[in-house]
Amino acid sequence: MHPQRRMQYLEAIGVDLWVTRRDGGARAAAQVAPSASPAVPDPSPPPAETAVRWEALRSEVLKCTRCPLHLTRTQGVFGVGPSRADWLVIGEAPGAEEDRRGEPFVGVAGQLLDAMLRAIGLDRRTNVYIANVLKSRPPGNRDPRPEEVAACLPYLVRQIALLQPKIMLAVGRIAAQNLLATEVPLGRLRGQVHRFGELNTPLVVTYHPAYLLRTPADKRKAWEDLKFARSVYQQLSQGAVTDGNRS
Ligand code: SF4
Numbered sequence: 001m002h003p004q005r006r007m008q009y010l011e012a013i014g015v016d017l018w019v020t021r022r023d024g025g026a027r028a029a030a031q032v033a034p035s036a037s038p039a040v041p042d043p044s045p046p047p048a049e050t051a052v053r054w055e056a057l058r059s060e061v062l063k064c065t066r067c068p069l070h071l072t073r074t075q076g077v078f079g080v081g082p083s084r085a086d087w088l089v090i091g092e093a094p095g096a097e098e099d100r101r102g103e104p105f106v107g108v109a110g111q112l113l114d115a116m117l118r119a120i121g122l123d124r125r126t127n128v129y130i131a132n133v134l135k136s137r138p139p140g141n142r143d144p145r146p147e148e149v150a151a152c153l154p155y156l157v158r159q160i161a162l163l164q165p166k167i168m169l170a171v172g173r174i175a176a177q178n179l180l181a182t183e184v185p186l187g188r189l190r191g192q193v194h195r196f197g198e199l200n201t202p203l204v205v206t207y208h209p210a211y212l213l214r215t216p217a218d219k220r221k222a223w224e225d226l227k228f229a230r231s232v233y234q235q236l237s238q239g240a241v242t243d244g245n246r247s
Helices: 003-013 015-023 025-032 048-062 096-101 107-118 146-163 173-180 209-214 216-237
Strands: 087-091 128-132 167-171 194-196 201-206
Touching: 048 146, 087 146, 087 173, 096 107, 107 209, 107 216, 128 146, 167 173, 167 216, 173 194, 173 201, 201 216, 209 216
Parallel strands: 087 128, 087 167, 167 201
Antiparallel strands: 194 201
16 A cells, blocks of 8 residues: 555544654654555455355344344344455444444444554455454443353354454454453453464454544554554465564
8 A cells, every 4th residue: 555545544543643743754654654565355256155155144144033132133233345355353243323224333433443444455345354243233332241242153253264364353342352252451462463263363452443532542552453463464474473472
């Protein structure tokens, strides 16, 4: 991605201004100019069988009554993105706007997430899939209950099997703790390469965009997380070992 365009995206999420005022434009330019952007995957359609399995899974989720959340949701929120993607972003559950529109991460927080992803060359229309741990909205946006996560997580596992991502980005404490089956605070989960599921998919943790809207000072940390995830992805693409902490 052209450095100037990345600067525009960072300005949109409020990162470039923070860096520029503190450290000067030269350092900001150095920080936002990577050696390479993630490769855009082959846009060719998936095999017919894979497409059928995606559609069957989507249909199953939209009709799902496995947990009581089906009684209060407007509709299931399956996920959005291409059928095959190297990147998978996972949040906790649909909010009110997502429940109404049937798509994850829409509204103001979704716009911020899109801007953050664009800053590392990702777009939900082409090369990143976005989903939630829970496919139905908890009433009043309360936290997901363990039994709801247990009921719904198999859908995400099946999405991962179809998508075959190279890297997962968990956004927010709830998503990260549920995916990693831990109660470790989000701050201590950042900056590491975790692993998820039978495929041992690398997983990196960052803040939820709704949190960043309330706490803009942490956007800089989120940008560090995105750069870390991008570097992990680049190492994976080159076949390098990726486990370890951010230096
Ligand atoms: S949250 Fe998941 S398990 Fe519960 S009803 Fe919705 S799709 Fe089914």
